[in-house]
Every structure is written in structure tokens, then in C-alpha cells.
Amino acid sequence: MSAYAPDPQNGPIQRHPDNWHSAQARHHPEGPAHSNGIGDKVSGFFGSDRREGLPMYKDKPFSYPGSRKKHPWYKQRRTVAVVLTSFAVISWWFGILSPLSYFTSSDGEMQASVKEKTQTSWFGSKVPAGDWETRAQKVKEAFKTSFNGYEKHAWGYDEFNPVSKNSRQMVPGGMGWIIVDALDTMMLMNLTDELAHSRQWIHQNLTYDQDHDVNTFETTIRMLGGLLSAHYLSTAFPDMYAPLNDGLSDDLYVEKATDLADRLLGAYETSSGVPLASVNLHSMKGIPSHADGGASSTAEATSLQLEMKYLAKLTGEDHYWDKAENVMKVVDDNQARDGLVPIFIYADRGTFRGENIRLGSRGDSYYEYLIKQYLQTSQQEPVYQAMWNETLEGIKKHLITYSSPSNFTVLAERPSGLDHHISPKMDHLTCFMPGTIALATTGGLPLVQAKAQPNWGPQQDEDMRLAEELMNTCWGMYKASPIGLAGEITHFNIYDPPLMYGNFPQGEKPASPASFDTSGLGPEFVGHDDYIIKGGDSHNLQRPETIESLFYMWRITGYEKYRNWGWEMFESFVKWTAVEDGTGYSSLQNVLRVPPTMKDNMESFWLAETLKYFYLLFSPNTILPLTDVVFNTEAHAFPRFQLNKLFSTGWERKPRDVVPEAKQGQEPDVTVNTIIRTEVHMEGEEKTPEPVAGAAAGATPDVLVEGGRDAVIGEEVPVG
């Protein structure tokens, strides 16, 4: 019997007293963390040497090292490769042997023999077009291959190198990094064996009471998010997704989640309430970033809210809500011009550091969580809608430009602030935007239904058009490479001076070529002259953002081309990233090279996000309807819920009629004020939330919002 009275949509509210462990007095019935003398295998990811070991999340250094091995020389494949290559060359020179095709490459990197590979035999024969059920099954097979390889070679470890079969921990006892991140994908795919194995491990081995620092954001979105999503799916759909009768508590996930969240809250103990980049899980002390003048990443500080708010809703503990919500107020008090925030923020002062503005690394999920917070609480917190609207207009005004000669829509950067040059560069991370714009425009409704809403108009049509064009651009990143997989960063040729979105009237914005969809890869791609993939940016980390957007675009528009593109992408992943012996999939060093070289790392988001979005794209739309859930930035699904007496918006935006020039040294803008009138709807009340369609409607560059705990819900009244 669950200690948390279950409420499928909104989650249990009452926490059983027996299960309450305060942050100060913790109890771990499972006993100490599994430890294998693996201290030497703890990666530097979270520690002071995190630069070296940091997989490319927000930091994405250009040359992230592959696996590091401490094996005898004869077990090190690079050495073996060099020895064998020398032997082969000498043998060939003397006519004894022909050259080897495995473990040789011009730069001496380890490389699988993918040269002649088409689709590996375990993947099976071609799947007929339109057979989406079989295609979803193929994705499930890819997940099983990946997870079973991990189970066999790296079980319980946080990192897995599928080529070398190496593994490492991020903290001494392990965080369950891969296991916890993958839980809800296993559930959706009905993988009961894998789920049962994972639950036992979580029950017996997982403890977060570890004297080690971890990244606040990554731990929140992956571990806390993974546990909460697993709790949601297993309690709201007890018979649907890999149901288990393993005798373990129904509260296994939420208890771990609560314990972890209590530890993470230490990061928020700063003068402003903006969390520090890292936190020690045992001492619960926040730790500033070792770089960037100690500032936190803006995206990291503002992409914790969906998780903390859902946990607050589940447990009835409002401090999770308050701490996370306060960050939004502090950020917004800076009154960033046109809603575009610099990518660093000081946790002590709560003010921005520098003026670098981008929707790629360190900026991305700030924007994503604005609209998702609005949707999470069933469109009852218009403050987040107002922030999103302001931001989308700011993006159009300052960041949207066009490539030359083919007019792809480019979501560029302003590295020195809005008054300085535009940098036509898109991180793959920015490709969450097409799907997020579509989600914001219809609120998750299918387009045909959204268009029938009274508040649908030209603005919404234009926003959908922008989403479609950006989707083309992101898919183009895959077509620009000869192997059909995008690099980490793409640059674009643009016009001089740049053509900007605002230069064109509504309905007459430039568009990508009609032949875009049917052109080939690499040099045959119609955008070949527009796209530039630089050598240092050409790694592929199995990232999810483009498939994520394809999933949203398919669900919302119903255009089958998005599913077809997704299948094409999946085939490229299978063809080029599958490890030859069938133990998993690896990120790649270089998508410009045929065949590419493997990086020998399987990111946890390959299981949590990339494969999940592939699977959902090919599955029926009735699984987790977009109108019922929000996916966090790691693709973990949470329910939408209603505000109630405990939880409502606890802040309001500062009036925007005085522009804080001093803050960013920026010119004041002409101010257009909009008052958002608000009223609170308590849980159980009849009133249906406004249909979303207005999400991007009537946005103004500056808004004055009157609102807060006692005042919500938006009828917009222009006042000046």
C-alpha cells in the first residue's frame, strides 16, 4: 500500500509520517552504497577536475576525451591498433598480408569496422514504409541492445564505454546515472525484465548520501526527473507500463526522489536563492562553479522548476516549490531586454554575468521551462506565458536571420549582447526550439483543433511557420553531413548585412527551398553551401533535440514527413553508431568522415531521451498525450496539474516601464505595457483553463504584469 495516497493525475499529496526523513535525519534502510573499491574509477565529472571528465552537456568542450583506460598496454586498443597497423603495413610492404580493416585509421584512433556496414544483421531487414508499429519495435530493440550491453559490462556504473566495455562512477557508490535516467523509457517500452533488474538495484544499492559534489542541474533533470517520472507512470498507470509485482514499495521512486531533492536544496542556500552550480550530496553544501567567475549557468539555474514543483505537489511540501519558483523571480527582476537572458548569473547577487545571449548551451532550457511551467500548472500561471511571449518576440527581433543562398531560418547568437554582432551559429541543443514553439502555439493540441479555437489568428499561423522552418533547419543539420547525422555545432553562411526576421512582413518571411526534403546528403544536400560544419564541432553525442522536435511536430501537425525524417535519422544512428559486437551504441568523433570514428561513450540521454522520442514518434499518439503531460528537459514525463491553496504563483513581475539601463548597458526600448489581469482558480473549481492557442499571441516587447499568489489568469489589456 502506498504511503502517498495516489491521485493518478495530480499525484499523492499526503506523505505518510513513517516515510518522512528530514534532510537532517536521514534513514537509509537499504544500507550503504554498493562499493567495489572503485574509488579509482570515480570520474572527475562532478569533482574539481570536472573539466576533464565532463561529458558535453552545458559545457561541451570541443574535444571531449574518449574513455580513459588503466589497463596493461596489450589491453589498450589504441596501442594494439598502432602495433597491428605497423605490423600490417610492414607485412603488406613485404607482401605477407593484406592491410587490416579493423582497428586501423589514419589518425590512429580506435575505430569499428563500419566501412562496409549497411544495417547490422541483428537489426534485421528493411522495414516497409508506413509500418510504424514495426519501426517502434526496432527502436525498442535498439534500446534493449544498449541497455543489455550496459547490464552485461557496466551494471551499476554511471558511465559506459560500449566499445572498450569500460565503465566509471561519478561518485564513489554510483548515482544510478544510466539506470535511473532510463527507467521511464523501459516502462513505456514494457521492458519488464530490465525494469525489475533496475528496481532491485535501486532498492539495494542506490543511496544519495555520498560525500561528493554533483552538478545541481544535471542531477535534478536526470536523477530527480527520472525518479519522479517513474513514480508518475507506475502510479498513474499501474497496469499499463511494465507492471511489476516485485514486493518492493510503491514509494521506492518517490522516497529516493525526496531524499535526493533534500540534498540538492543545499545548492539554493545563497544570498539570492539562485542555486550554485554544484552541491555536495552528503554535507548538502552548495559549491560555486570553478570557472566563469563562480557564476552559475542561467539555463541550469532555471531548469529545475518542473521537477521541484511536481515533487512539491506530490509531497505537499511547499519549500520545494518556493525555492525553485524564487529563482524565476530573481532572474526576471533583472529585466533582461526583450526577455533574452545572458547565459551566466551570479548566485550571490542574482545578477547576470556578461551579455552573451544564445539558445544553445547554458541558455537553452531557460526558454523551454518558461512555457513548460505555464503548461505544467494547466495554464493557470500567466506570468510564465507572458515571459515566454516576450522572449519569443525577442528571439524573432534579435536572433532570427537567414542563410545564404538558400534562406534556411537560422536561430543565431549575440555573444557580445544585443547591440553587437550576430553570430550565425547553432548548437544542436537549440533544436529543441521548433518543437517547443509548436507546443507553445497550440498548447499541445493537434493543429486542426487549435485552429478551431476562437483565439487562433495570423500570429499563431506565423509562429507555426517559424517552428516548421526551424525544423527544416535542424533536419538540414543531419542532411549536411555525409553520414546523415548532425555535428555538435553548425555554422551558417548568412547575408551581409544579415537579413533579419523583422525585415519581412508577416506571411512573407523567407523560406527554405522546396527541394529541401528530397535532396541528398553531404555535397548533394541543397543547403550544402549554407551549412558549415567545422572539424572541431563535428562530433555527435547522440543528442535528442532534433528528434524531440520531430516528435512534437508530428504530434501537433500530423504531417507524416516528420515521422519519415525520424526514421531516416534512426537508420543513420543504427548504421553508424552501433557497436559492431552488438553491445550498444556510441557517440561519434566526426560526422564528416565516412566511416566515422567512435568516441566510445554511450550517453545516458541516449536511453532517456533520444530513443524515447524515436519510440514515441513511431507509436500511437494516445501514449502520453501532449495535453496531459509535460516532458522535462531530459524527456521525463510529469503530469499537468491544477494549482491549489498550497501552490499558486508566489511572485509578480516588476513593472517594465522603467528600463534598468545600468544593468546591461543597453538602450532603453520603447515601452509597451500590457497588464495581465489575474484570478486564482483553486483545485476542483469548474473553470477550464484558457485554450493555449494564445500562447504566442499579441506578445509585446515589454509587459507589466499584475499578478501573484492571489491573482492569476490572463486577459491582456494594452495600456500604452
Ligand code: DMJ
Ligand atoms: C540533456 O541532458 C538535456 O536534454 C539537456 O537539456 C541538454 N543536454 C542533454 C541532451 O543534449
